[in-house]
Amino acid sequence: MGAASFVVVMCLRTHRGHMDTLRIIVQRLVTIFVVVGVATFFLACLIRLLPGDPASIMVSNALPDQVLNIRRISGLDKNVFGYWWQWFSNMMTGDFGYYYQAAGNNPVSDVLKRSIPTSILMVVYVQIVALLVSVPLGLVSAYKEGTRFDRILQSILFVLSSIPSFALALVFSLFFALRWPILPPLGYATPGENIVLHFKYMVLPVASLAVGIIASYTRLLRADVIATLKEDYVMMAMSKGISNSRVLWKHVLRPSSTTLLTSAALNMGSLIGGTIVIETLFQIPGLGYEIAFAIVTRQVIALQTLIAIVAFAYVFFNSTVDIVANIIDPRTRERRA
Amino acid sequence: MLNRFWKKPLGFKLSTVWIIFILFLAIFRDLLPGPAWDESTEALGVSPGSPGHFFGTTQDGFDVLAGIINGARLSVLVAVTSVLIGGGIGTFIGITAAYFKGKYDKVVNVVFNMMLSIPNLVLSLALISVLAATKDGIPASDSRKVFVMIISLIIVIIPILGRIARSATLQWSTREFIIASKSMGTKDMTIIKKHIVPNVAPAILAIGFFAIGVVIIVEGSLSILGIGIAGGASWGSMLAIGRSYLEFSPWETYFPVACIAFTVLSTNYFGDYVRANLDKRESKI
Amino acid sequence: MSPVLKLTDLSVSFNTPRGMLKAVRSVTIELNAGESLGVVGESGSGKTVLSRATMGLLPRTAVRTGTVEYLGTDISNYSAKEVRDLWGTGMAMIFQDPMTALNPVRRIGDQLTESLVVRLGMDKKAAQEKAIALLKRVRIPDPDAMMRKFPYQLSGGMRQRIMIAIAVSCNPEMLFADEPTTALDVTVQAQVLELLSELRKEFNMAMILVTHDLGVVAGHTDKIAVMYAGDVVEYAPTRQLFSNMKMPYTEALLKSIPRLETPTGTRLPVIEGRLPDPTKDEPGCPFANRCPYVTDKCRAEKPPLTDGGNNHFYRCWYPIGGAQ
């Protein structure tokens, strides 16, 4: 499990020499599995609550023995718990269930192989763009706290943070894909297929998602930088006679960025879920798009798997953010010790 | 009172005016002049400013302004009912859990965290697809869809406000005056009503405003995904239809988009405003 | 040769919601190379503001008048950039609280080599070596390991030594030490003061040692300025001041010095009463309400700075031992 080894590495880096490293890893993993387990069990219950037989809902006009077959493979013939356990234990062994169709069953893993990298790429681009823009903006507006520049920027950011990303997506595609067609309106290419095209397809969706995030990141960072600027060590750094921008970037940014990076880490999970609409609008075959597709086509088993993956990502980043905080700010190590 | 209003910041005034305007449209929809929202006219896709169609018409000949006015009613209905009911239930659960603690609190905490671990759009998608499903695959009626959407959104809202109520109560329930009140044998429900609720209310109010924004965005998103309200009966539904004609009649899309954006902006502003004043109050203590 | 530092009629006010707050009132002071001046006074008397105003490290709300001459050049109208070029290499500051004045998220080595690299243009390796030498000089054990540590891993005394090392790293002409030992244990205080004196002689720096404790400055300064409510109320060579104290306020300060022999836990005899409101300008001597020797004249008229001979200045109508 890549994720688990990630946790291990992070813990080893930050808790070097601590005896409780192993305990923390185990604790985290248990939390992640319990939450994902309970959440998916809840979903399993929902599926069983569906009026009618999930098997015949998935495949309309299915022949009776086909329905029987589906029920057997998917475990729908067992009780809720048995069904859920079969699905959950299959997941652990890499069997992610099937899209059940009249023409035959397609493994969900085939879809995952394409959609997970797509979504991860998109989320990573969004984060990179958001951080690249919001960090300088946050630093400057905090440094100029209370000035006209700062006040105007704050108002603009507040407005931008309240505009839904789909609204921006529609406006952007009207202007940059239809009126002045400099970018493709929808579609996707993987970096392997055509790297230039890949980025062209990514510009509008990433921009639509990034704007709101830039606004909230800038606001978060600004608040923390304002607090940091009052610290003695900032005046101490200034008294060395180094330039203001060096003071901001080298001395102020890092102690002020815990909240920002924590919420960026938290955003990773929710972004994957939050991209559903954007991926649908731009026809990008990521996880969000597949979730929407599974819902519309009533592929409940695939849906359960997809949601579990999103929930896993969400919980994973949720329960490891304090480790991120730890890396940025060594003071938190002291507090724990 | 009007005097005090004029002294508020510009954002506060604009937000108030916009919200009152939307509420007015929602309440007096039927008394307003103009074409019906669901009757197609001969004028297909005319641009805004045309005689009789101030906001233009859609490619199917529906009047956009009438659609906006009608959509206001649905947006207000969905947002207000789901946030009030969901917020009420969530607040009750959150406060009682934090107050009585013990096993009940543990269970509530786990359930809230679990529900919050699924992004709210995904959760409402899952709920709606289950609740709106009919046995024989016939699409659900519109009123049933609205009902199902409200139920799903209530479930989405419960943990959002519940967790805030819980953490706010945890902060307050250790204050001296509450412990003192307890030691004097005051009934728990009386303490909750008299001491806890008034103190946690501002925090919940602030998040409640944000929740309205969440609901309106989710409603729009569901329409775009094709499982929300259909036929242009809501703002989200209007833009979901209009976006296919974005190139030819963009007004079909940008009027509802603007309404959604302004409404979310206004409620977020109120949320921010309440929270900022809350911080001020807290720092005075 | 012109003095390292010459303040003439230096005043600082802050624009506050309650009106203009006069923190420093028309201070005139001169300091030669290698000389050290103690600035003493109760908390709130304007010592920190005076030293920061001299360096130009004031917040935007501050208004400064009067002149600051550094090595014979008037720097009071220097641009922000020009002043900044003096910081670190010309004038350096040691801050009061070593717990908060070191950046918690940067390694000691980085904080120490920064000025060397950025201000003196040393390459990384040379800066590293110089930093280790500096750490040795301020008597830090195992300097190589220290370079990689974070501030939270160190004691207060260690941190203060590091601050001192940072401050002297670019050989400044002039060192401001703002209550450098207030936050430290009594036993460590003496060591740090001793270190400061050594370094001052070694680098031939002028030094302003700010403290609320007359005992601290006694053995480590050439002259002393006593501040009260923004005014310099007594200004004399150290020996002269202790042998021939003129101000009732200075006398009261002396009585409030903590002594090693007083059992721990006994409260220090603080001076009765409080500082006057710095936003108001009341007539009379600002110390009148707290002075044991007060007369009607004291309440009516503010005494001017009087030259008592022997470079001894004071601001009192009825100096102890009478006027000379």
Ligand SMILES: Nc1ncnc2c1ncn2[C@@H]1O[C@H](COP(=O)(O)OP(=O)(O)O)[C@@H](O)[C@H]1O
């Ligand atoms: N940034 C500031 N804004 C307003 N007033 C200030 C500021 N800094 C210091 N003061 C005021 O200036 C006076 C002198 O303060 P300070 O120099 O810090 O005293 P101390 O002698 O204890 O170092 C005090 O009344 C203080 O409140």
Ligand SMILES: [Mg+2]
């Ligand atoms: Mg001070």
